[in-house]
Amino acid sequence: xxxxxxxxxxxxxxxxxxxxxxxxxxxxxxxxxxxxxxxxxxxxxxxxxxxxxxxxxxxxxxxxxxxxxxxxxxxxxxxxxxxxxxxxxxxxxxxxxxxxxxxxxxxxxxxxxxxxxxxxxxxxxxxxxxxxxxxxxxxxxxxxxxxxxxxxxxxxxxxxxxxxxxxxxxxxxxxxxxxxxxxxxxxxxxxxxxxx
Numbered sequence: 132x133x134x135x136x137x138x139x140x141x142x143x144x145x146x147x148x149x150x151x152x153x154x155x156x157x158x159x160x161x162x163x164x165x166x167x168x169x170x171x172x173x174x175x176x177x178x179x180x181x182x183x184x185x186x187x188x189x190x191x192x193x194x195x196x197x198x199x200x201x202x203x204x205x206x207x208x209x210x211x212x213x214x215x216x217x218x219x220x221x222x223x224x225x226x227x228x229x230x231x232x233x234x235x236x237x238x239x240x241x242x243x244x245x246x247x248x249x250x251x252x253x254x255x256x257x258x259x260x261x262x263x264x265x266x267x268x269x270x271x272x273x274x275x276x277x278x279x280x281x282x283x284x285x286x287x288x289x290x291x292x293x294x295x296x297x298x299x300x301x302x303x304x305x306x307x308x309x310x311x312x313x314x315x316x317x318x319x320x321x322x323x324x325x326x327x
Contacts, residue, residue, distance in 0.1 A: 135311075137213035138185075141206045145198040146190030148206045154214050154311050156183025164188045164203060166196055168262035169270075172300045173203075180304035182311075196266055204270040208277030215311065218242060223321040225310030231298035234289030238302035240310045241281035244327040248275035251285045252295065259292050267296060271303075280310075 138151035160177035162170045164186060177184035186207075190199035215221070226239040234254075250271055255264045275282035284303065289295035320327060 133216070135214045135216070137210045139206050139210045139213070141202055141209075143198075143202065146188065146202040148188040148190075148199075148202050149186070150188070150203070150206045150210050151183075151185045152207075152210050152214055153183035154211075157181060158183070160184045162186045164199065165190075165192060166199065166262070168296075169196075169200060169203070172296060175297060175300045176304045178304075179301045180308040182304075182308070196263060197269065200266040201269045201273045204273030205277050208274040211274075211278045215242065217320065218244075218327055219320055220313045220315075220317045221321060222310055222312050222314060222317075223327070225306035225308065227302045227305035227309070229298050229302035229305065231289075231294045231301065233291065234294040234298045235287040236289075236295065236298035236302040237283075237285045237287055238299070238306040239281075239283045240303075240306045242278075242310050242327065243281050244279050245281065246276040246279045247281045248272050249283045249285075252299070254286050254289045254295060255292055261293075262296075264292060264296065267299065 135154035141148040158178045158181040160174050162173045164170050188203055192199055223242050229236045248271060250268045271284060284299055286295050
């Protein structure tokens with residue numbers, strides 16, 4: 132079986148992002164973004180998706196965290212697309228309803244080759260001193276667009292910002308794990324078009 136491993140190095144005047152993934156990993160991670168809260172969320176993603184993840188990233192966070200968070204999302208989406216290749220034999224669809232204490236997150240994915248991101252997190256409380264939660268939408272928009280997936284994320288309920296964000300990342304992890312998983316009964320591309 133061909134290894135589904137990919138890496139990218141994105142360098143701009145604003146950020147420097149080195150990232151590698153192994154879709155058939157064990158959830159091992161090494162994450163260093165200079166943003167502790169984002170590190171924690173990405174570690175959760177790796178652990179619960181079983182996708183090995185290595186990120187070393189820094190940027191112009193003296194301005195704010197926007198460029199770095201968005202560029203990590205862009206790079207992760209591109210690397211995910213590279214690792215998937217022609218998508219032969221994958222499940223393609225994934226979904227998960229994840230409870231995290233009082234919060235409940237719903238995530239659905241179609242690795243369709245067509246980008247569409249629908250994100251709703253109206254229960255977040257702003258401002259929050261730990262992290263600019265607005266940036267999570269930018270992260271997922273960048274990731275979903277560059278990976279060319281249909282991605283729907285919705286926080287259905289919640290009180291605590293950390294719980295809601297954690298539920299979102301864990302739900303994304305579980306849904307993506309399902310979508311990228313292989314089934315030996317699938318011998319071709321999971322589409323009647325023969326291409327996704």
